[in-house]
Amino acid sequence: MSLKIWKIVALSAAILWSNISFGHHLVMVEPVIRAAIHGMPSTAGFFSLTNSSDTDEYLINASSTISERVEFHNHIMNGDNMRMVKVDQILLPANDSIKFESGGMHLMFINLTNYPKAGSKVDVEFTTSSGRKFQITFSVKSILDEHKH
Template identity: 35%
Template sequence: MRRSLMLAMALFVFNCHAQLVVKSAQVRLLPPGMPNTAGYFQIENTGDEPQILVGAGSDIARSVEIHEHIMTAETMKMVHLTELVIPAKETIQFTPGGYHLMIFGLINPLVEGQSVKLYLQTQAGEKIEFVADVARP
């Protein structure tokens, strides 16, 4: 009984994790000395339930946050999101001028063509790890 329960829990965790798929991930290469940058990608929820992102991170920087650009009173403003719902069976684009990852306090300068590891954190406690290529804007 205990073994069956552990197997069922492992399959549940695997299926939750497998529902979110990150594609075409890039981190923007900026001029030397710039301490912050941004990350862009597509995230697809292949599951039947919405998934909620509540954070992000990487070992390349002091902190990583989910942000969105919004227009307020004819001014473009960047807003830190504490959560972002990825609806079931939908794909959300993280692009310049929209949703994106803000990467604060780079530990080392980035190099064009370099691959870096990032992750997204879900409300359910899942950590979605992915690799992004460093590229010029």
């Protein structure tokens, strides 16, 4: 086999190995952001996320052009009161799913710089503990849509 063919085989193997090691093992379903209400400094985002790899992963950062910061938040019970708290990282257990939902784990878009309207799209970039970055396009929906019966 010629040196040129060996280089092509080696490069192909490296690309394949890269895709296996850092492939698309994180799958997000139904990414939605609540349409922002003018005057409100923040809004929330929701989705389900599945980690189909055999290794735990952590979400450690999120960012978007619609706000100064994007934070991971959760609700906890403090006696009879529910309280929202910032979470620094989110465990994505191997071969499992987590759900970001109203009243539980969710994204908070803090200090909005743009007020997304229902029907628009917003890109959010996530970073994992392994250094992988991926961008997801969220649909913007009105909170009124959530409460129609």
